[in-house]
Amino acid sequence: MILRDPVHGLIAFESAESAIVERLLDTEEVQRLRRIRQLGFTSLAYPGAEHTRFAHALGTAHVMLRLTHRLRDIQHGLPQEHWLTPDRVSDALAAALLHDLGHGPLSHMFEDALPGSDHHEVWTSRILLDPDTQVHRVLSSHDPGMPDRVAALIAGRHPLTYLSRAVSGTYDVDRCDYLLRDAHATGVRYGHFDLDWFHRSLRFGPLPADGSPPPLAIDGAKGIAAIESFVLARLFMFQQVYFHKATRAAEWMVRTALSRAVRLIADGTRLPGTPGAVASSAAGRTPSLGEYLELDDGVLANTLHRWESSPDRSLADLCARLRSRHLFKTIELHGESAASPQRQALALQTARDITSANGLDPDVFVGLDFATDTPFHDHKDTLVVAFDHGTTRRPAEVSFLLGRLDGHALTRVRLIVAPEVREQIVEALGS
Amino acid sequence: MILRDPVHGLIAFESAESAIVERLLDTEEVQRLRRIRQLGFTSLAYPGAEHTRFAHALGTAHVMLRLTHRLRDIQHGLPQEHWLTPDRVSDALAAALLHDLGHGPLSHMFEDALPGSDHHEVWTSRILLDPDTQVHRVLSSHDPGMPDRVAALIAGRHPLTYLSRAVSGTYDVDRCDYLLRDAHATGVRYGHFDLDWFHRSLRFGPLPADGSPPPLAIDGAKGIAAIESFVLARLFMFQQVYFHKATRAAEWMVRTALSRAVRLIADGTRLPGTPGAVASSAAGRTPSLGEYLELDDGVLANTLHRWESSPDRSLADLCARLRSRHLFKTIELHGESAASPQRQALALQTARDITSANGLDPDVFVGLDFATDTPFHDHKDTLVVAFDHGTTRRPAEVSFLLGRLDGHALTRVRLIVAPEVREQIVEALGS
Amino acid sequence: MILRDPVHGLIAFESAESAIVERLLDTEEVQRLRRIRQLGFTSLAYPGAEHTRFAHALGTAHVMLRLTHRLRDIQHGLPQEHWLTPDRVSDALAAALLHDLGHGPLSHMFEDALPGSDHHEVWTSRILLDPDTQVHRVLSSHDPGMPDRVAALIAGRHPLTYLSRAVSGTYDVDRCDYLLRDAHATGVRYGHFDLDWFHRSLRFGPLPADGSPPPLAIDGAKGIAAIESFVLARLFMFQQVYFHKATRAAEWMVRTALSRAVRLIADGTRLPGTPGAVASSAAGRTPSLGEYLELDDGVLANTLHRWESSPDRSLADLCARLRSRHLFKTIELHGESAASPQRQALALQTARDITSANGLDPDVFVGLDFATDTPFHDHKDTLVVAFDHGTTRRPAEVSFLLGRLDGHALTRVRLIVAPEVREQIVEALGS
C-alpha cells in the first residue's frame, strides 16, 4: 500500500510486518475516524483545519514505521531480548494506528459534558477487546494475543519501555504526527520541527544494571536542537491554535449545549434528533459500544441543527449561533486576575450578574475557561541526552532554552460571554 | 480581517474596498460552504483532501485581491475609463468569493443524477438575486445595484473584459486557488505553479482600435514559464487527482444511488431520511432555494447512511459499500478500445452480461465512465504574449511546451464494476 | 558522518559500505571541488547560484545511497548474481561522489577554448588511476581493484547495466541531484520533481532471456508522473537557467578571452598571471595533472583580473568587462533565421561588418551562440514502464506529455554582441 500524504509526502506499508496496517484500515471502526475532524471547531478560526483523525492515524503509523527503522539501525549493541522482533513491530504499528480509535467528536467535551461518560482511552480499549468489532477480528486473526498486546501497548504497558513511550510519551509518534499535521492544515508556520533529524539523533542510553531495556536518548552533539524545536513547536501550537479564543469559545458552547440537553432530557423534555449515546447518558446509562460508534462530526452537527428547533430557548439559541458561527466572545484575565482563584471567581460573578441583568441565563451565556499546559517538564521518563564517552545528562541541564522553560506552565484564563454583554462586562471589570 | 491560510500564508482584507468580504463571510449561505468539501470523495484516495469550498472561496477572494493590486500597478498607461475603480474592486472581490455559492455536495453528480436539476451556476445566481438571502441583503445594503453586477460578473459579463476573464477564464482566480489548494491538501507535489511570478508577469496588451479595454497579456521575456507551469499543474492534477479511479468510482456509485432513489420514490417507495431537495426532484419539481441550501456533505452522508436500511437491496448495498469504503473497481480501456464509441459500447455490453450472469443488476453494478479534458487550447480569449516592441504572439507559437500540447485532449475511459465480477470481465475483455 | 544539506535535508553515511565516502571526502582532489562553482557564471543572472561541485558531489552520493536502499528492497525476485553486494554498493557510492572529479572551472569552456585540451571525463579517469593522487590511494587501500572498477563504472561499463545507467543515464543520480540543487540555489520554482516518489516507483523489468541483468522500470500505475515531472524539471531548467542569455554571454566572453590569450602566448606575448595549465596548452602540451588540479574558480578569476593589464587591448577589455559584470548582449534569432545555417551565417556576417565598422575586432566583440537540448528521447536505454501483468511499454506510449515531447529539440540561437553595437545590429537585422 502506498499513499500520498500532504505532511509526510509518501506513506507506504509494503513489508510483511506492516501488512496489518492495510487490513486494519479496511475496518469500519477505523473508517469512522474519517468522519471526525482532528481539531474539532478549530476550522472556525483556521479555515484549513479540516483534517481528520483518520489522516492522523495513518500518519502516526507512518511515523512509527520510520521510528522502527531507526531503532533497528541502532539496536545492534543491545542484548537480543531488547530487540524489535517482527511481531513487536506489527504490534507497534497497530498501536500507533489505533491509539485514537475511541475518540468521539470533540471528545474531551463529550467526556466533560455527559454525566458518567468514559474517557476516550476506555473506549479505545473497549473497541480493541470487544470480539464483535472488525478491528478485534483483524487483530485476533493475525494472532490471538494481539488485541490484548496492542491495548496494553496503547495503555503504556510493554516489556520494552522505550517502545511504550514511543506510543505514548513526551516525544511520542502521536505528537510527532499531530504537530506537523496541525501546522500544515492551519498554516501556522511556527509549528514545524525536523522529524528526520529527530529520528536520526536517537541513540540508546546506557543499559540499566537490572537487565531492563535501555531508555532512548538523544545524541548530545546533534540532537539538542531537535528536541528544542519539538518542544517549541508544541508550545507555539498551544499558543496559536489549541488555546485559540474562538475554538475555546465554540467548544464551551457545545459543551454547554450538551449538558443542557442532557439535563432537559433527564427532566423529561423530548428532544428529537438526539443520538442514542446522548440519550443513554441522560438516562444514567453508559452508552453501548454500538451507540458510541455511531457518533461522529456529522451526527453531532445534525443533532445541534435539530436542537435549533428545541422548545428550550437557551438550547435553541446556542445551537443556532454555532451553526451560523456567531460565537461567544472571550475576555482574557491577565496578571493577578488570572492567577488567583478568588479573583477569577469574582470576575465570573460580575459577569454572571451582568448577564442576568440583561435577561440571559447566566448558566448558558457566560462561563470561565481555564486552559493550561506545561511545555516542558524534565522528568525522569523523558529522553536523556547521551554524550560520546557514555555520560548522560538531562535536557534542561544541556539546553539553554529548555533550562529556561523547565516546569513553567503556560496558562490562559478567560471569561466566555455572549457578544451582547461583552462591553458591559469589560467595563465592569475595568480591564 | 486577517487570517492564516495554509496555501497563501496570510489572508488579509483590511482596505475599505475589501470590507465587503468580511460582511459576506458572516452570511449563512457562505458559511454553508464550510460543510461542503472541495473535492467530494477524493479523500478516499488522498486522505488529506478534506478542505472545504469555504476555504477555497476565501482563497479565491485573496487571489483576486492580489490580482487587483497588480492590475493597478500596470493600468497607468490605459485610458481612465478602463481603470479599476474602488467599486469595481469590491465587485470583483465579491464575485471571487461567491463564484461557487450554488455548489451542492458533489454538485456535478447531483446535476446529472436528479431529473431536471439546475446547474450550480443557476443556483449561484438565484442565491445572489433572491431578496431573502443574507448574501443578497449584504450586497444590496452596500449598493442596490451590486447583486446584479456581481451575478453578471460571475456569468462573464462585464465592461472590463479583462476582469470578467479573471473571474472566469483560462487563468482565472478560481483555478489559481484551487490548483494550489488541491495540491496542498492531497500532497501531490506536481500541482504547484508560481502565483507571484504569474501575477508579476502580467501586462496589458495593445489597446483595440474600437475603444474597448485591452486584453491582459503575459510578458514575453519573463512570463512564458509562468503559464507553462500553470497549464502543467492543471494537467498533473487532472491525471493524478481529478481523474483518479477511486474518486471516479465513488462518484459513479453515489450518482447511481441517487438516480435509483429518485426512481424508487417516483414509483412510490417510501425512503425515510430523503432530503427535501431530492424528494422534490423525484416529484418532478425544482427544489426550493431553502431545500437546496439545506443540502451539504453531512446531509448527503446521513441520507446515504439511512438508505442502507432501504427495502431496495441494490440501493442498500451501494450505500453500505460507500460508507465502509468498499468501492467498485475500474478497468481502463486503452488505445482503440478507448477511442471508438462502438468498442466502448461493446466492452460495456460484455461487462453487463457478466454482471447479470452473476445475479447482479447491471444498471447498478456496472457502468462506463468517460473523463476528458483539454489541458491547453490556444484560442483567442486566453492570454497573449507581449514583447518589448509592442508585438504580441500566441503562447503556442512561443512556447516549446504549449505548442506541443495545443488542442490535444487527455482522456480516460473506464468500466466501473463491482469487485466480485472484475476478474471475469478483465478476462473476457482480454485486457 | 552526518551533514545538513539544504536540498536533501540530512545526508548521512553511517554504514560500513559507505565509509569509503568519508575517506574520499578528505582527499585534496575532492576538496578542490569546493573551489569550483556548479553553474559557473550563472550567478550573474541568479545571485543565489553560488553552490559548488563539492556540494553536488556529496548530494549525488546521497542520492546513490538512497537508490541502493531501494534497489535492495526490490531485488529479491532476481537471481543472486544480479544483486547489489556490499562491494558493489561501495563502488557505486564512490562513482557517484567522484563522477565530476575532473571538472575544471567552466569546464566545457576550457575544453573548447584550449587547443588539444582533454575532456573532463578524461581528467576524471586520470585522477582516479594516477597512483600519486590521494583519491587513488584511498580507493586502492580499500581494495586494489577499486580505482579501475570505479573508473569503469563512471565510464558506463559495469556487469550490472542498471547500475551503470544509474551513474550515467537519462535519470541518473547526477541529474537527480543537480536538478534539485540548481533549482534550490537559483530559486527557480519549476525545477522540482519528487525524488522520493521516483525511487519508490522503481521496479525491475523482466529478466532478459540471455541471462543479463534486468533493466530498471517504472511502475505503470504510480510512476509515470515521476518521470514526467523529472523531464519537465529538466526542460524548465534548460529554458530558465542553463540557456539563460546572461550566462551564455559571459561564458562566450571567457572562452573568447582564453582563446585569445592562448594565441597571444603562442605568438610570444608574455601574459603574467597565466596559470601553468593554460601556458602548457598554449605551448601545445597537455597540461600535467598537477597543473590541471591547480585550476579552480579563484585561479581563473585571478587570471582574468591580471589580464586586465595585458598589453592586448581586446583581451584587457574583455576581462575588465567580465569583472565589472558589463556583459555582452544577446540578440535571439527566431523562426527561419534560427533554423537555417545559411541565415545564421548571414546574420553573423552582418553583425561582424557592423562591429568592424565601429572599430571593434569582430573576432572578439561578436559571435554566434547555439544552444540545444532534446528534453525527452524515448530510446531503448531509458526506463521502460512496467505493468502488473508483466507487460512493459515505452514511456512515450503511455504518457500524454512525453508522447508529445519525444524527440523534439529545444534550441536557442543567438548573436552575442558588444552592447555598443547592439542597436545597430538589431536594426540591420530587422528583428
Place this chain on the structure above:
Amino acid sequence: MILRDPVHGLIAFESAESAIVERLLDTEEVQRLRRIRQLGFTSLAYPGAEHTRFAHALGTAHVMLRLTHRLRDIQHGLPQEHWLTPDRVSDALAAALLHDLGHGPLSHMFEDALPGSDHHEVWTSRILLDPDTQVHRVLSSHDPGMPDRVAALIAGRHPLTYLSRAVSGTYDVDRCDYLLRDAHATGVRYGHFDLDWFHRSLRFGPLPADGSPPPLAIDGAKGIAAIESFVLARLFMFQQVYFHKATRAAEWMVRTALSRAVRLIADGTRLPGTPGAVASSAAGRTPSLGEYLELDDGVLANTLHRWESSPDRSLADLCARLRSRHLFKTIELHGESAASPQRQALALQTARDITSANGLDPDVFVGLDFATDTPFHDHKDTLVVAFDHGTTRRPAEVSFLLGRLDGHALTRVRLIVAPEVREQIVEALGS
C-alpha cells in the same frame, strides 16, 4: 529590474523610488560583494553555505522595500512630517543595499588580526563618502546630499528613528534577510520565521509628547508569535551555525595565520603573495581604500595558498591545513570551567604546556575561543507591543517565552587545539 531569489522568490525594483538600487548594483564596489561569502568558513561545516554578501545585500534591499510598503499602509494616522516621502524611501533602500559595503573577507577576523585595522563600518562610510568611488558618484548624481544621508542612516542617525532602527536594530532588515538566507543555504530548518506575518503585525506606537516620531510596535493580538519566532530563529542560528565548532576553529586558524604573517613581515621576512592591505597593516599604515577594496575571498585564499611555501614552518603548516580542511579541534568547557576566567586561563595554560611538550608552538597550535550572544534583551529601543485600547507593554511581559529568555546570555567557551594533542589535553583536563 526583476530577479529570482531563492529566499524571497522574486525581487523586483520597478518603481521610480527604487531605481537607485539598480544603478548601485552596477558599481564595482557593490559587485565586489559577489566575491565575499556571507558566512566565511561556514561552508566547511555546512557545504551549502556558499552564498555571498551580494545576494544578502540585494535581499536586504528587498526586505526594506516590503517594509516601506507596510509603513505606508499604516502611516495615515501620523502627522505628515513623520511620513515616508519618496526621497526617504530611496535613502532607505540605498542604506539597506549598502549597509555591508565595507566588509572584507572574514571581516571581524581581519579587524582582530591586523594591528590598527578599522572596523568594517568605518570602511563602509569611507566608500560612501569618497568622491572617487562609483557608489559615491551614483548617489551624488541622484542627489548631492545623498551620500551623507545614506551614511548617516547606516550609522543609525535619522530624523525618523523608526527608519534608522529598521536599518540597524533588533529586528532590522539586515537580520530579517540573513536569518532566512543563512537558514536556506545551510539547510538548518530551525532558522525560519514568518516575515510576512511580522511585517503585517507592525503598527505605530503612541505619538510621543515631544513631537518626535512614534516608535514601531507589534500588534498585541497577532504579533507576539512573529517576534518570538524571530528571536528563536536567531538563537537557533547562533547555536547551530554561527557558533559551530568547525567554523570557529577555521576562523581562529586564519586569524592566527594573519597575525603571524603581519609579525613576520614587520620583522623583515619577505612573504610573496601578500596583498597590499596586509602589507600596509604590517608596516603600521592604514591600507588605502584601493588596497582594501582589492581584498576578497579569492585574494585571501590565494594568499593563504602562497603562504604554504613560506619559510616560517608554523605559518606554512597552518595554511596547508586550512586548504586541505584539516582543521584544529575544539574542546568545550562546561559549567564552572566555562564560567570563571581563572578556570579558563588554567585550562588554556594546561593546553599550552602540553602543546609545547609536543614540540609545537603554543602561540599557533592552541588557543581559547569565547563566543557569546544574548538572544533577547528587552531594552527600550526594541519594539513594544501595542494593544487595541492604546496601551503598550514590553514583549518580555507579554510573551511566555521572551519573558524567560530576557537578558540571558548564550555562551560557548572552547579550547582550540591541533588534532595531534587533543587527546592528551582532554585527559589532562579530565573532561
